[in-house]
Amino acid sequence: MDLTAISPALLVASLMVGATPLLLAALGELVVEKAGVLNLGVEGMMIVGAICGFAAAVQTGSPLAGFAFGALCGAGLSMIFAVLTQVMLSNQVATGLALTLFGLGLSSLVGQGYIGIKPPPTVRLDLGPLSDIPFLGRAVFSHDWVVYGSIALTAAVWWFLNRSRAGLTLRAVGENHDAAHALGIRVVAIRFAAIAFGGACAGLGGAYVSLVRVPQWTEGMTAGAGWIALAIVVFASWRPARVLVGAYLFGGVTVLQLNLQAAGSALPVEYLSMSPYVVTIVVLVVMSARRGARSTAAPASLGKPFHATV
Amino acid sequence: MEDGTAPLLALSGLTKSYPGVRANDDVSFAIHAGEVHALLGENGAGKSTLVKTIFGLVAPDAGEMRLAGKPFAPASPQEARAAGIGMVFQHFSLFDALDVAENVALGMDTPPPRRVLQDRIASVSREYGLPLDPRRIVGDLSAGERQRVEIVRCLLGAPRLLIMDEPTSVLTPQEVALLFATLRQLTAEGTAILYISHKLDEIRALCDRATILRGGRVVASVDPRESSARDLAEMMVGEALSAPARSGAAGGGELLEVDALSLPPAHAFGTALREVSLTLRAGEVLGIGGVAGNGQDELLAALSGEMRADAGRIRLRGTGVGRMGPVARRARGLLAAPEERLGHAAAPDMSLTENAVLSAHTRKRLARRGFIDWRAARAFADAVIDRFDVRTPSSRTAARALSGGNLQKFVIGREIMQDPVVLVVNQPTWGVDAAAAAAIRQALIDLAGRGAGVIVISQDLDELMEVSDRFAALNGGRLSAPRPAAGLSVDEIGLMLGGTHDMEAAHAHPH
Known part of the structure; x- marks a missing residue:
C-alpha cells in the first residue's frame, strides 16, 4: 500500500464534500425528530432529490435550479409521509420504510433517460485570498456554496431550536404533544412544517450527491446515506453541533476507505466498504450504553401518534 | 370594572353533549372576584367538561358565559388566557426536557426575552411564596415544584380567574399548606379561584362557595363552611352514604x-x-x-x-x-x-378485556392451551364493570380512556x-x-x-x-x-x- 498517494489536502477537501449530503439530511431529520416524528424515509427522499435535482439541472443547465428542484421534490415526497402519519395516523416506522422503498423505485423510473449524462458543473465559491492559503486554501476554502451553506444551516438550526420562540414550540410538541395541545399549540401543523423541512434537506442532500459529489446519475446512488443520516441524529443525541461532528466523522470514514482502496490497501475492498456502516453500529451501541443521561435522551413523544381528544 | 355585586364570570344554561352522554346539562352559576369557588362532583359529573368550556378547549352546544358582564366565548386557550383565565391542570401539562423558564414561556403568547422572563419568574415566585429556580430542568422537579411552575405560569398572565383541577392530589401536607397560603394571598388581591377537588375537608377549609354537579347538572350551591363533609358527599352522590358495615368474621386460620x-x-x-x-x-x-x-x-x-x-x-x-x-x-x-x-x-393502551386477561387468566381460566378464550374474557370484564359500576362505554375501551376513579x-x-x-x-x-x-x-x-x-x-x-x-x-x-x-x-x-x-x-x- 502506498500511503503517499493520499494527499492530506485532497483528503480533507473530499471529506467535506462527502460529509455535506449526510449533514444536510441529518439536520433535516434532527428537526423532524425534535418535533416528535420519526421519518425513516430519509433514504427515499434523498434518492428522489438526487434524480429530480439531476434532471432539473440537466434540463435547465442550471445547478441552482437542480438543487432547488431536488429540495422541492424531497419536501413533496415527505408530504405523503406527513399526510399518512399525521392525518391518517398510520404507523410512522412502517410508513417511513415504505417511503424509502417507494422513493428508490420512483427514482429508478424517473432516472431511465439520465444514465451516463454529465450534469452542468457547480461553480466553486470564489473566496479570494483565502483560497490561496497553503493547504487550508485547497482543503477548506475551495468548495461550492452548498458546503458552506450546510455549515451555516447547522448554526441556523441550533439558533432556531434553542433561541427562537418557534423552535421552543417545536421542541415542546416533540416532548409532550398532549400538553402542547392543551396549551393551544397546533401540533399537527407544526409537525407538517418540520416534516417538510426534513424532506427538503434530504432532497437537497440527495441532489448534492448526484450534482457534485459523483457527479452523474446511477440507480441507488445514495447507497445508504439516508440510513447513516438517521444514525447520526441518534449519535448526536439530537444536538445540531454534534450532527456536524458526526457527519464529518462518518463522511471522513467513507472518504478514507475510498482513498485506502485507491492506494491499494491489502485489506479486501469489501471490508473497507463496510467500515462506515460498522462504525455506525458501534457508535450507536456505545451511545445506547450510556442511557439515562438526560442530555442524550430522545424527544419524549418521538414516534408516537398524536390524536387530539378534547 | 366589577362593582362588587356583578359576578366576574357568569355561566348560564351551558349544555354539552357527547355521543351517548350529556356531560353538561343547563349548568348555571356565578363566580365573584376574590372568592374561592369549589366545583364538586363525582367522577363523570361533568366538572372537566365545564372547566374545559371556560378555558376554550370545548365549545358548548348551548348556553353562554359572561366575563365581567361581557359575552365570553373563547375559541381557544389563548383567547381564554388573553381574557384573564388561568388554568392549572390536574395532570401537569409540562415538558420534562425543558427548563422552568422555557415551560413558562410556552404558556405565554408574547414571552419577554429569556433573561427578563427568568427575573420575572424569580420575583413572582418570591412574592407568592412559591420557591422556584427558573433554570432547572422540569423533569428533575418534585410534584409540588412542578405544580408551582404551572401556577407561576398562570400568575405571570395576571389572571382574573384561576382554575385549579385537583391541585392537592399529589402534594405533601407541607406543600398543601404553602399552596393554600398562596391562594389566600391571591384572593385577597381580588383574583377569583375555581377550585376542583375530591377532598371535602380542604374545600371546607378554603372555599367560600361550592357548586355541586351531579350527572352534568347543578344540584346544589352551598356555603361549604356551613355544611359537613358528609352532607357535601351526599349531595354529590345523591343518596345517603353509610359507613362500611363490618362483618366481624375476623379470627379464622x-x-x-x-x-x-x-x-x-x-x-x-x-x-x-x-x-x-x-x-x-x-x-x-x-x-x-x-x-x-x-x-x-x-x-x-x-x-x-x-x-x-x-x-x-x-x-x-x-x-x-x-x-x-x-x-x-x-x-x-x-x-x-x-x-x-x-x-x-x-x-x-390495552382494552379492559385485555387487562382483565392479563391478571385473571390463571384463576378464571381465560386461556386454554395457550389460546385466549375471548368470550369468557369479555364476560369476566363485563361482570367486573357491572358489579363495580365502572363507567365506560364498553369493555373494549382502552384503560387509558377511563377516569382515574373508574379505572x-x-x-x-x-x-x-x-x-x-x-x-x-x-x-x-x-x-x-x-x-x-x-x-x-x-x-x-x-x-x-x-x-x-x-x-x-x-x-x-x-x-x-x-x-x-x-x-x-x-x-x-x-x-x-x-x-x-x-x-x-x-x-x-x-x-x-x-x-x-x-x-x-x-x-x-x-x-
Missing part, C-alpha cells in the same frame, strides 16, 4: 405469614424492607399506614411476587411462596393491586372477583370520589367477610380506621407490631407512624 423479610430497595429512591413480619388470618383486614416512601411499594412488590425472597420468608397457607413469581402466587390465590393504575396495575374500580374489582385467598392493595381509593371510595372499601370488607385475608396499604388514616381489623405502621422499611384498630387513638397512631423506639421494641421478636 392463618392464611399468610411473613417472617423477618428483608429486601433491598426496588429502585434508586426506594426504601429497603427491614425484618418485616406479619400474620394475616382468614376474614381479617390488616391496615398498613405510613407516610409515602417508607417501603409501601417494596412491601407490595414483595407480596405480589415482583420481588423475590427466600421461599420460607413468605408462606401462604403453610407453603413457602417467597421464591415464586406473580403468576405462580396468583394461581395459589395471593393477589395484589398496586398503587400506580396506569402502567403498573393496568396496561394503558381504580376496575382494577380492584378485577382482583376481588377472582376470589383471592389473600388480596394485597396499595392506595385502593387514591383519586377516587367519595361514593366510589365507599364502594371499594365495602367490597374489601365484604371480601374479608367471605373468609379471605386482605391487606390494605394506604396513606389515608381515616380509610384504614374504617376498614381495618388490625393496624400496623410502616416506617423506614420497618413494620410495627399490628394492634387492634378498634379503640386506637389518634395519638397512638401518630406514635406508631413516627416509629418511636417504643414501637421498635414492640416489634422485636425472638429468632
Whole structure:
C-alpha cells in the first residue's frame, strides 16, 4: 500500500464534500425528530432529490435550479409521509420504510433517460485570498456554496431550536404533544412544517450527491446515506453541533476507505466498504450504553401518534 | 370594572353533549372576584367538561358565559388566557426536557426575552411564596415544584380567574399548606379561584362557595363552611352514604405469614424492607399506614411476587411462596393491586378485556392451551364493570380512556372477583370520589367477610380506621407490631407512624 498517494489536502477537501449530503439530511431529520416524528424515509427522499435535482439541472443547465428542484421534490415526497402519519395516523416506522422503498423505485423510473449524462458543473465559491492559503486554501476554502451553506444551516438550526420562540414550540410538541395541545399549540401543523423541512434537506442532500459529489446519475446512488443520516441524529443525541461532528466523522470514514482502496490497501475492498456502516453500529451501541443521561435522551413523544381528544 | 355585586364570570344554561352522554346539562352559576369557588362532583359529573368550556378547549352546544358582564366565548386557550383565565391542570401539562423558564414561556403568547422572563419568574415566585429556580430542568422537579411552575405560569398572565383541577392530589401536607397560603394571598388581591377537588375537608377549609354537579347538572350551591363533609358527599352522590358495615368474621386460620423479610430497595429512591413480619388470618383486614416512601411499594412488590425472597420468608397457607413469581402466587390465590393504575396495575393502551386477561387468566381460566378464550374474557370484564359500576362505554375501551376513579374500580374489582385467598392493595381509593371510595372499601370488607385475608396499604388514616381489623405502621422499611384498630387513638397512631423506639421494641421478636 502506498500511503503517499493520499494527499492530506485532497483528503480533507473530499471529506467535506462527502460529509455535506449526510449533514444536510441529518439536520433535516434532527428537526423532524425534535418535533416528535420519526421519518425513516430519509433514504427515499434523498434518492428522489438526487434524480429530480439531476434532471432539473440537466434540463435547465442550471445547478441552482437542480438543487432547488431536488429540495422541492424531497419536501413533496415527505408530504405523503406527513399526510399518512399525521392525518391518517398510520404507523410512522412502517410508513417511513415504505417511503424509502417507494422513493428508490420512483427514482429508478424517473432516472431511465439520465444514465451516463454529465450534469452542468457547480461553480466553486470564489473566496479570494483565502483560497490561496497553503493547504487550508485547497482543503477548506475551495468548495461550492452548498458546503458552506450546510455549515451555516447547522448554526441556523441550533439558533432556531434553542433561541427562537418557534423552535421552543417545536421542541415542546416533540416532548409532550398532549400538553402542547392543551396549551393551544397546533401540533399537527407544526409537525407538517418540520416534516417538510426534513424532506427538503434530504432532497437537497440527495441532489448534492448526484450534482457534485459523483457527479452523474446511477440507480441507488445514495447507497445508504439516508440510513447513516438517521444514525447520526441518534449519535448526536439530537444536538445540531454534534450532527456536524458526526457527519464529518462518518463522511471522513467513507472518504478514507475510498482513498485506502485507491492506494491499494491489502485489506479486501469489501471490508473497507463496510467500515462506515460498522462504525455506525458501534457508535450507536456505545451511545445506547450510556442511557439515562438526560442530555442524550430522545424527544419524549418521538414516534408516537398524536390524536387530539378534547 | 366589577362593582362588587356583578359576578366576574357568569355561566348560564351551558349544555354539552357527547355521543351517548350529556356531560353538561343547563349548568348555571356565578363566580365573584376574590372568592374561592369549589366545583364538586363525582367522577363523570361533568366538572372537566365545564372547566374545559371556560378555558376554550370545548365549545358548548348551548348556553353562554359572561366575563365581567361581557359575552365570553373563547375559541381557544389563548383567547381564554388573553381574557384573564388561568388554568392549572390536574395532570401537569409540562415538558420534562425543558427548563422552568422555557415551560413558562410556552404558556405565554408574547414571552419577554429569556433573561427578563427568568427575573420575572424569580420575583413572582418570591412574592407568592412559591420557591422556584427558573433554570432547572422540569423533569428533575418534585410534584409540588412542578405544580408551582404551572401556577407561576398562570400568575405571570395576571389572571382574573384561576382554575385549579385537583391541585392537592399529589402534594405533601407541607406543600398543601404553602399552596393554600398562596391562594389566600391571591384572593385577597381580588383574583377569583375555581377550585376542583375530591377532598371535602380542604374545600371546607378554603372555599367560600361550592357548586355541586351531579350527572352534568347543578344540584346544589352551598356555603361549604356551613355544611359537613358528609352532607357535601351526599349531595354529590345523591343518596345517603353509610359507613362500611363490618362483618366481624375476623379470627379464622392463618392464611399468610411473613417472617423477618428483608429486601433491598426496588429502585434508586426506594426504601429497603427491614425484618418485616406479619400474620394475616382468614376474614381479617390488616391496615398498613405510613407516610409515602417508607417501603409501601417494596412491601407490595414483595407480596405480589415482583420481588423475590427466600421461599420460607413468605408462606401462604403453610407453603413457602417467597421464591415464586406473580403468576405462580396468583394461581395459589395471593393477589395484589398496586398503587400506580396506569402502567403498573393496568396496561394503558390495552382494552379492559385485555387487562382483565392479563391478571385473571390463571384463576378464571381465560386461556386454554395457550389460546385466549375471548368470550369468557369479555364476560369476566363485563361482570367486573357491572358489579363495580365502572363507567365506560364498553369493555373494549382502552384503560387509558377511563377516569382515574373508574379505572381504580376496575382494577380492584378485577382482583376481588377472582376470589383471592389473600388480596394485597396499595392506595385502593387514591383519586377516587367519595361514593366510589365507599364502594371499594365495602367490597374489601365484604371480601374479608367471605373468609379471605386482605391487606390494605394506604396513606389515608381515616380509610384504614374504617376498614381495618388490625393496624400496623410502616416506617423506614420497618413494620410495627399490628394492634387492634378498634379503640386506637389518634395519638397512638401518630406514635406508631413516627416509629418511636417504643414501637421498635414492640416489634422485636425472638429468632
